[in-house]
Amino acid sequence: MAHTDDAYAAMLLTMALSPNKEEYARPLSTAEFRRFEAAARESTFHGIGKLLDMDISGLMIYLGLTEEEAYRAFTLLHRGVQLSYALEGFAAEGIEVVTQYDAGYPERLRRKLGAGAPPAFYQCGSGELLNKPAIAIVGISGVRTTPQARGAIETLVRGALEKGYGILTGGEPGVSRMAAGLVGELGGSLTDILGGGMREHLQGDAIAQLVGTGRGAVLSLEHPDAMFTVSHAIARNRLLFSLADAAFVFNTDGRRGEQEALQNRTCDWIYAFEPHAGNKPLIARGAVPFSGLTDADVDAMSRHWSSSRSQQMNMFDLL
Numbered sequence: 001m002a003h004t005d006d007a008y009a010a011m012l013l014t015m016a017l018s019p020n021k022e023e024y025a026r027p028l029s030t031a032e033f034r035r036f037e038a039a040a041r042e043s044t045f046h047g048i049g050k051l052l053d054m055d056i057s058g059l060m061i062y063l064g065l066t067e068e069e070a071y072r073a074f075t076l077l078h079r080g081v082q083l084s085y086a087l088e089g090f091a092a093e094g095i096e097v098v099t100q101y102d103a104g105y106p107e108r109l110r111r112k113l114g115a116g117a118p119p120a121f122y123q124c125g126s127g128e129l130l131n132k133p134a135i136a137i138v139g140i141s142g143v144r145t146t147p148q149a150r151g152a153i154e155t156l157v158r159g160a161l162e163k164g165y166g167i168l169t170g171g172e173p174g175v176s177r178m179a180a181g182l183v184g185e186l187g188g189s190l191t192d193i194l195g196g197g198m199r200e201h202l203q204g205d206a207i208a209q210l211v212g213t214g215r216g217a218v219l220s221l222e223h224p225d226a227m228f229t230v231s232h233a234i235a236r237n238r239l240l241f242s243l244a245d246a247a248f249v250f251n252t253d254g255r256r257g258e259q260e261a262l263q264n265r266t267c268d269w270i271y272a273f274e275p276h277a278g279n280k281p282l283i284a285r286g287a288v289p290f291s292g293l294t295d296a297d298v299d300a301m302s303r304h305w306s307s308s309r310s311q312q313m314n315m316f317d318l319l
Helices: 005-014 032-042 054-062 069-078 080-092 105-117 127-131 147-162 177-185 205-212 230-242 258-264 277-284 293-316
Strands: 095-099 118-127 136-137 168-169 190-194 214-221 248-249 270-273 288-290
Touching: 005 032, 005 069, 005 080, 005 095, 005 118, 005 205, 032 054, 032 105, 054 069, 080 127, 105 127, 105 168, 105 230, 118 127, 118 205, 127 147, 136 147, 136 177, 136 230, 147 168, 147 177, 147 293, 168 177, 177 190, 177 205, 190 205, 190 230, 205 214, 230 258, 248 293, 258 270, 258 277, 277 288
Parallel strands: 136 168, 136 248, 168 190, 190 214, 248 270, 270 288
Antiparallel strands: 095 118, 118 214
């Protein structure tokens, strides 16, 4: 992928170039990047791409940064050699970096997350899948999946695929892997949005086959070699919910951002599997409860999903 100067600067400012974030300067958070981007846009340079050759004094003068802030930004912007080597290594494994300045960046992320949308993320597979209608199937690892839950997942995946929806998962063992396996069997499309372990995940036969045939994509906000953590999972779930027309939470520990998604309406339709006790707080805050699912249930639910997408698209067409 060819990147503009703005895209290249965004990568330099926000990307960790090592899995353990052992950097000379700490990359900017999304909030810090937004402030930096706004200052650059309001300066005589009108964007961050023109700052690649700027020295510390220039950053202080033109962007109004403190000496400490300017030194940090200068250090990050001058990691070009290291970034080039990293991008070459990623590309050799089919992994690319997509920034907010690239044509492949999902418009849905901008609309749903606003200033909280990530400046960049790692992607492997078909980026076109990120813009198609999709439902998310969510669950944490280490929780026993009951026969009732397995039956509901199978009905949900089959029904969604028949109606032209892709499947989004968090890629974790359990609910997510079960849904992914069904997608592979039934011929649909799958996008896994990970909270770490991207390179290892891509070595799995099932996802490798889907990616190889254009029916799969894998996304991560973290370095491909970074380990899974709960904090990574929370950030991951913001992407997952914002890309979904509807999300089905089969089990949760209450610490993965589902309640935040409800509060901020990141996803218009969030359902919670009622038999799982950990979902009770989610249901109390407005998630739609469900237990067993029939084909008729999925058909009725899907009318809401398509209606929400239609309303969103019409609203933005008027702008």
